[in-house]
Amino acid sequence: MIYPLTAKEVAKRVLEGNLFILDVRNEGDFNNWKIEGKNVTSINKPYFDLIDGVEEILDHLPSDQDILVVCAKEGSSKMVADMLDEAGREKVFYLEGGMKAWSEYLQPVKVGDLKSGGELYQFNRIGKGCLSYFVASQGEAAIIDSARMTDAYEEFAAQKNLKITHLIDTHLHADHISGGRKLAEKTGGKYWLPSKDAEEVTFSYEPLEDGQEIKVGESNITIQALYSPGHTIGSTSLMIDDNYLLSGDILFVDSIGRPDLAGKAEDWVGDLRTTLYTKYKELSDDLIVLPAHFGKMSELNENGVVQEKLSVLFEKNEGLNIQDEEEFRKAVSENLPPQPNAYQEIRQTNMGKINPDEESQREMEIGPNRCAITE
Template identity: 65%
Template sequence: MTTAVRTELHPMTPGELTKIVLNKEELFILDVREQSQFDDWKIEGESIEMINIPYFDLLDGVDPALDKIPNGKKVLVVCAKEGSSVYIGEQIAEKGRSNVHYLTGGMKGWSEHLEPVKVGNLQSGGELYQFVRIGKGCLSYMIISNGEAAVVDTLRMADEFEQFANQHQVKIKHTIDTHLHADHISGGRPLAEKTGATYWLPSKDAGEVTFAYEPLVDSKPIEVGNVSIMPVYSPGHTIGSTSLIVDDQYLLSGDILFIESIGRPDLAGLAEDWVGDLRETLYQRYKGLAEDLTVLPAHFGKITELGNGGLVAGKLGDLYRNNPGLNIHNETEFRKVVTENLPPQPNAYQEIRQTNMGKIQPSEDERQEMEIGPNRCAVHDK
């Protein structure tokens, strides 16, 4: 008597999916969200194949999907929150397909996963880490030195930064926002309140905030352990945008300069006013900095910008040679490109700005919903 082989559906966490993406492993994704959601924002990876068949088109059976899923490949079913992918994934597994998985937490879980990546050692002693929010395109940083830490452009998941600091046995002394964010909710102030750290924000971006903060001032250094963090006023994305030079090695550029693109100046409705500031920052202020500084932005636009281990970084000199946004030498053409070539504005960006000013207090579910969708802080992302 033979026993039928029972295939099972397996969970895949956002962390496990991140490793697959970073290691460029092959994966076939069946995304069962509505086409409009899929078209707006999806999982990316250099070795990922993907199709979109909405959940409601599979309620009468998964045969339309089976015809398109290659045999022998690892399959991941994805939906918004998890439930639909479990239902469809179980049916695919019951049809005899092996190696079928569902994404735990769905796209909401994917949006919130943080992957810590070591950037390097600091010459004054200590380490610098980048936190890659791979599903959203956001990047945060932790500077560690002599038992202390500073967190830059902290994401909403403040607990994860606190846990990381505890694992490294350091006390968070500073949290710093390079500007008032419009595409994601800052965790800088909540983390500072929880840990007793000082929260820093550029004063020109803080005109409407409802809370106390320490003003981030050009050329006034912030010390963490043995390391000096030097603010560099660099307006353009916002009027207060301030970059940070860490230990004379790294340029944390906020949303002013990315690896393959430049920041957009319109998220406060002032593109025509701020485009001149953006050009001056990119074509004059940054030009005066050392070419061997490693640029570490607050976002990435494309999965191809992720290097070894997921690190998003580039030498300033290389960016001046290769980044299209740094090679528009005619000022009129620059203004045209920056003001006319803008992608759609981030989801709920006005509400996010209001939240980051302390003017509204959304629930945790509302905060999650506000942040759903791709990063749209750059001009040249295509």
């Protein structure tokens, strides 16, 4: 028998470890982006090499583990899973919806409680390394750096009987299509965007300026904006509850943001250094940094949250410890990873200049995020 596994079920197995994957996509697609995690083993054998049979790979498959077959959209993985079943392998699984479904799954994880009974959640787009945030307080919710799969946030808000009142983007994203504007239109909430990133947008928005305070619910929960350019000219970090620093794409657990996705690396590298080495240095060491992306599954803590104290990052993050300014400039402008897939089209979509259909948006986003200076 073969069995489907949803992206949610695969995510659970990835976080628990002990998963074996047979990926039947083309080698280039596999090398560019695959399912990874602690104790997750994967091998690649393109589907077209298996059309005549799977006998040649049977010896490469474990006998004491379930096997998950993965492809781009599902069809090829089901066929290979059937062939493995016919060859005598028991309990073979395939990823329902393929890597497209894996790319779109959002997993909410509680970060912590806030003052006056509020809560903060991190939504982990585990297949792409994108992180968004959900602030809940006294019947209202604010969502930060929303993914385009807005149903997940709406369903979560409905479960908690919350009205979505604020949608905030820390910057104009280049690696994924924001769901903030769409959610604002559906819920009647306010959509906030840094004005310096919004000079070419075709829609109305609330300008997110330095020092701006956004209140969530009739409580003391406020989201305070801290202008922190460098990844983009408008990049703005958010302070929540005087305890959490949502750093957007400026600072990650294992790296720092790249300044080149709008073609302005030389112009913005100085801003990036000032933000990281001056503005962030003036903040409390006890702040919990919550980034908008992660690069490796090892960045998730034991609770499944990507976070770290600012003091620890200043001690261990290499991007925060390049004292020579010229050396820093070279580190963030030379030998960078490839730019995100279709990043120019994604930026244009987020500006409202183009309006691709749903399938085109999926294709534009396929692949890992690449907003850090290292992968």
